[in-house]
Amino acid sequence: MKEKKENFDAWVALIDDRIEDWFITLSNHLKDKFDYSINSLDEIEKYLIEKFVLDDLRNEMNKKEIDAIASYILKTYKLHWPNGEYVIELEDKKNVLFNRPAIITNPKVGMAFSPFQFLQSTLNLKRIGAFKQMLLYTKNKYIEMYGEGRS
Amino acid sequence: MQAFEKAVNESETFKQLINSNPSAVDVFFKYTKKKPGASVDEILELATIAKDLPKNQLDNFITDFSDAGFNSAVRKNSKLVDAWSSIFSGSASLRMNVNNLNKLSTFIRETGMDISKLTSSFKNAKDAQKWIDLKIPEAELDNIYSGFKNDPPFNQTPWTPEHKAQRWNNYKKGCTNGENTCLDFNDWSNGYDGKIDLVTSANKGVDDYFNSLGWDCPSDKCREQTLDVVVNGQTKKRRLDIYDEGNLRGKEFKEYYSGKVYQSEDIVAEVTADKELLASGRLLELEWVFKGCEPSGPLRKLLESSPNSITVVILP
Structure with missing residues (x-):
């Protein structure tokens, strides 16, 4: 457990590095789209859908890029969610967030969010707008409860 | 002599x-x-x-x-x-x-x-010891129910004290709403205990149902999955009987021998959590499957109410 927590802390510490390394491989056109705005999450979904199919998620060769994309999504949430904190569930194996880096607001409003929970459905359903919808849902609820001042 | x-x-x-x-x-x-x-x-x-x-x-x-x-x-x-x-x-x-x-x-x-x-x-009774174990007075059952009614998950293993407490309080709610014959505790309890042998495995009903779906979703990933839901500022554990992450769809499976599922506090808490899952986009589709039973009128209304309505499926 302690080792897993340390792995998670290291994973969080390297979020920016992973994104930067990934950006180097992208065209300027794409990099311009991935500007950490809320709308950029739609662009990320389009990119995922165009580049990958479901089986690719299980292919070790794609792990690095998938990890970088997940990092990008999490960082975007961190920038837009008030008091976002990175968390990980390491106890309950039946929890859908088990061993998946996630983010939650503080105080907690709505659920923790992990991009890893939604990669499958994004590719399977070829659905655009889910990441944005989840971000805005919690952000708006938070503002409703605590106002914008706490972010 | x-x-x-x-x-x-x-x-x-x-x-x-x-x-x-x-x-x-x-x-x-x-x-x-x-x-x-x-x-x-x-x-x-x-x-x-x-x-x-x-x-x-x-x-x-x-x-x-x-x-x-x-x-x-x-x-x-x-x-x-x-x-x-x-x-x-x-x-x-x-x-x-x-x-x-x-x-x-x-x-x-x-x-x-x-x-x-x-x-x-x-x-x-085929399982004599279990029959005895479930001989719990009403006040004690109510205490057991109070202990967990606000603390999901609510999927209790049949036939355990917690399961009996949940079913008794669900039945009482139906009585309060004038939706059943309001058996007294003794008659209800005898009826409940008499059904102990009907369930040979806690999850058999839902396992059979899950297998019949033929979803491309392995059992270890799709059965009994827990999602954290924050309702009114409190984190609740919502354990869905069936959750398909690849399609963001879920199913709650209810099998009540009494034939009816009422709107008791624990059931309302489940509905509230499920509607939150739909509202936040964590789920796109959610069905409550009633096998051999059905929701009471008020429960059905609550499930199907907008927004974030939950589909009701009734199986024989």
Whole structure:
């Protein structure tokens, strides 16, 4: 457990590095789209859908890029969610967030969010707008409860 | 016969007991046969304790009375005889178990349950120990329910005290809303306990249903998945019976022998959590599947209400 927590802390510490390394491989056109705005999450979904199919998620060769994309999504949430904190569930194996880096607001409003929970459905359903919808849902609820001042 | 006459002559109380309860004579002869050196006082005590037992239970009782532990327990608390009587047809180890007898005795005292009804219900129970374990007075069941009604997940293993507590409180809610016949606790409890054998495995119903779906979704990833939901500022664990991450769809499976699922507090908490999952985009589709039962009118209305309506599916 302690080792897993340390792995998670290291994973969080390297979020920016992973994104930067990934950006180097992208065209300027794409990099311009991935500007950490809320709308950029739609662009990320389009990119995922165009580049990958479901089986690719299980292919070790794609792990690095998938990890970088997940990092990008999490960082975007961190920038837009008030008091976002990175968390990980390491106890309950039946929890859908088990061993998946996630983010939650503080105080907690709505659920923790992990991009890893939604990669499958994004590719399977070829659905655009889910990441944005989840971000805005919690952000708006938070503002409703605590106002914008706490972010 | 000489010993019998001696006992009658020696003990006026024994004489009176025989006059008022002829089965005391049976007790005398059976016990002296089993324990030739038994004193009149010992026989008198046994006959007094066993005086209300039906004749067909005497042999077993006298045999059990020879056991030191059982003997001591019933002599200390003669009310245990009623409890013993209700399970006399069970194995010797079961009916001489003092914990079992105390549990049943408390249940009989607190519910005023008719012994003959208990005896008859016990005879039909295939899992005798479980039948006894579920003999929990109403107040205690309510306490159990209070302990978890706001703390999901609510998927209780049939037939456990928590499951019985959940079902009883669900039934009571239906009664409050005028949606059932409002059986009293004793009748309801007998009905519940009588169904113990219907469920051989806690998850068989939902496992069978899940397999019948043919979803491309392995059981270890799709059955009994927990999602954290924050409702009114509190994190709740919502354990969905079936959750398909690849399609963001889920199913809640209800199998109530009583035929109806009412809008009790724990059920409302589940609906609230599920609607939050739909509202936040964590789920795109959610069905509540009722197998061999159906939602009450108010529950169905709540499930199907907008926004974030939940589909109701009723299976025979």
